[in-house]
Amino acid sequence: MRITVHNTLAVPMRLWGLQDRSGSGLDSTVVAPGATQTFQFRADIPGTFFYWGRTGVRPALPVPGAMTDALLTGAFIVDPVGVAVRKDERILMISLFADTISGFALKSERADQELHRELIPRERWFLGAINGRSWPHTERLTYNLGDTVRWRVINASPAPHPMHLHGFYFDVHSRGDANRDTIYTASRQRKAVTEWMPAATSMTMTWVPTRPGNWVFHCHIVTHISDASRLPPVSSVSSTNSHMNHAENAMAGLVVGLRVLPKGKFALAPQNATRRRLRVFITQKEHVYGDQPGYSYILQEGSTPPAFDSVRIPSSTITVRQNEPTEITVINRSKATATIHWHGIELESYYDGVGDWSGWNSFVAPPIAPNDSFVVRMTPQRAGTFIYHTHTNENTQLSSGLYGAMIVLPPQGVADTSERVFLLGIGGPDDNAHAVVNGTMTPAPIDLSAGVPHRFRFINISPLESHTVQLVSGAAVQTWRALAKDGAELPPQQATSFASTLILHPGETYDFEVMRAKPESLKLKVSSPETIQLRRAGLAKGLTRETLPRSIIEIPVIVH
Template structure:
C-alpha cells in the first residue's frame, strides 16, 4: 500500500481514501515513496529494482587476490541464479498468531509452459520465449512467438503449471504480482524456505508451479534467470486473472504488452515492431491492459489525435482496483517502468483516427499503434 510520495524536497502523505495498492512503482531520480506491507506467507522474498541492469550479475565485483588462490576457494557456479545491486532479501518467519491463508482441495487446472528458442531471430542471436501447451500435439521446438502467449486463469481456481526448459541454459519463471507461496514464486536458489528451496530449471528438466490466484487483474509472467538476456529476448507474457463466472472478451479487453527486441534493446508491442490497428466502436467501453516488461526502458503510453490527448479512466494498477477518486477521466498519458501494469477504460465518443503512441521517455524507440474508431453497428 502506498502511504506517501514525494521528492527529496517535499513529501505528500495520502489519506486512507487516497492510498492505493501497488506491486511495482517507477521512481524517477530524487523520488521518494513510503509503502506498507504485511507479510502473509512464510519464506524467502525479494525487494528489488525492476530495471534489469540494476540487479544484473554483471554488477558483482570481481574478487581480488594478492597471492595465489587459497586452497579452499571454490569456483563460482554459474548455473545458479545471481543478482546484485538494488536487491534486498527478506525472510518471513512463521507467526503462530497469524491468520492462516485460505486453502482449497479442488483439483488444479493443468497447463504446460514450454521454454524454447528460435535461432537467428535477432540477427545471429536466438530468440527465447514461451509456448503454452494445454491440449493436442506438442509444438515444434523452434516455434517461439516473439512474445509469450496470454495465460488466462480464474480467481480461486487452483492451477498447476509445468514449466519445461528446452533451452541450453538454466531458466525459471516468476509470476509477477500474484500472491502465492514462496516456493513456486520463481527465484531459483532463493524462493522457498530453508528446508525447501526452488532450484533452477536445468536444461531438459521441468518444474511444477502450483498456486491459487487470490484476485483478478492484469499480471505478468517472466524469466527470473539472466533477466537482461532472457526477458530481453522474449521470455515474458501477460497473465490475466478473471473472476469466477466471467470470461475474457478479446473485443473489449485489449492487451498492450511492451517487451524487448533482443540485444539491441529495442521495443516490441505484442511481439511486433509494426502492430496491427486497434478497431473500436463509438460508445463502447474498452479495457486497455497496458503492460511494460521491457527490461531497461521507461515507457510512455499516450492515446491522441493530431490535436491533443484523448481521455481515459484509470481503473486498476498492478492487478488492484484503484480508489474511486483516482478512477476519473484524465488526459490519456502514462509513464511507466518495467514490471508495471495499468488498466484503463476508454470509450470513444466520435468516429475517426487516433494513435496509441508507445515510446521511450529518453531517445530510443517509438512504436505507434493506429486506432480506428467507427460508428457502432
C-alpha cells in the same frame, strides 16, 4: 536542531539537506577541508527526508552523487509531534557507487556489455547498494506472519529505480524528495507491487506478510541487479559465496532478501485434485536475433506440445481465474537454464520463481535446467493484469522473449473480447534492438466499437526502458479512465478520467477504460528510447541523456 559537521576530507564538500523544510528549496553550504560547520534549524515539517554531500561534479549538481560521493548520504526523519518512534520501522537507502577500472580492476567482457546498456563507458564500474551493501551482502530482513512491515525507502542516488516486492502488495503512504514529503490521506493511498522512484526521492510503505518463506525486494532495471556488475574479489582468496546457489551468485546490487517465518514447520498447501492444469514450454530457436537465439514461453493448446524449435513472439498470454486452483507444469526445452517469476501474483514462496531462493531453508525451488520441468501451483487472489517472466540471466533472456502477459479473470468471468493487451518490451538482446509492442514495431490496427467500454491493459517488461503512451486524435491528447495499477483495482476516488498520457516504467502494469461515442480514427502513440547503439552515438556527439533520440510507434485505432 544543532548539528556540527567536520570535513576530514582533503577536498571541499558541498552539503545539502541540514535545514528546515519551510522554504521553497534547499540551500547548500561548502565545508572546506579540515573545517567545521554548525547547522542550526527547527525540524518543522514531519516526513522522510535526507541530506547529502558532494565533492565531485558527476553527475551534475545538486542531486546525490556517485563514485565516493555515493557514501555521503544520510536519512533525516522527522516524526510528527506526540507520535512515538516505531522501533520496527526500517529505512532502506539506495545508492549507486561508481569508479574507474583503475580504482578496482578490469571489467569482464560480459560486465562491459551489460553495463554499457546503461551507457556506462568501458573505463568505469557501476554498482548499486542498499544501506551501503550490494547483494548478496545486503541485510536479510526477518518478519513474522501477520506483521505490519513499515519501510521508508530513500533513493539517494542520481538514477531512477522501479522498486518491486515479490509475493505481496504494499500500500504507498507518502512520496517526496529531500525538501518535501507528501503524506497521503486514506483516499489517495494505493496498492502497488512496483513503484517508480526517480532520483533523489523517497517513499513510505507498509505491507503485511501473509505467506511464509523467502522473498525479495529489488530494483526492476535488470542492470541494477545483474551479477555482471559484481566487483572482482579483492584478493585471491576464494569468495565465501563461491559455492552458493543460483540466487546468490546470479544477482548483485539492489536486492534485499526477506524471510517470513512460518508458524511451525514450513509446508506447502495441500494439493487440490480439482485444479485446472496447464502446460507451458520454454522453447528456443537459433538465429532469431542475428546470431543470437530467441526464446519463448508457449502455452500448450490441445493435446499436441509445441515443436522444440518453435518460438512465439510475444509469448503466450496465460488466462486463469480468480480463486481457481491452478497447476502449471513448466517444461524447459531450451538449452538455457531458466525460471518463471509470476510478477504480482500472490502465491506461495516456493513457486515465486527465484531459483535456489524461493521456498524456505533447504526446501527451495531450483532453477529449471534444460530438459527438466517444474510444477507451479497457485490460486490467484485477485482479478487483474499481471506479468510472467524469467528471473534468470535477465539482460539476455528478457529481451530475447522470455516474458508474457497473465490475465486473471473474475471467478465467473469469461475472456472479454472488448479488452486489448499492450505488452511493451525490447525486440532482442543486441544494441540495435528497438522497442516493440506485442513483439513487433508495426502492431496491427486496433478495432473498437462506438459506445462500448474497452479495457486497455498496459504492461512494460522492458529490461530498463520506460515508455510514454498517448491516445491521440490528430495532435490532441484524448482522455481515458484509470481502473487499476499492478493488477489492483484503484479506489473510487482515483478511478477518474484524465488526459491519456502514461509514462510506463519497467515492471508496471496499468488498466484504463476507453469509450468513444461515435466512429472515428485515433492513434495510440508509444514513444520509447532509441536503440542502445543510437543512444551511445548521441552521447558521443555531446547530447545529454534528456535529449537523446526516441523512437515512435503509432498504432491506428479505428472506432466503428
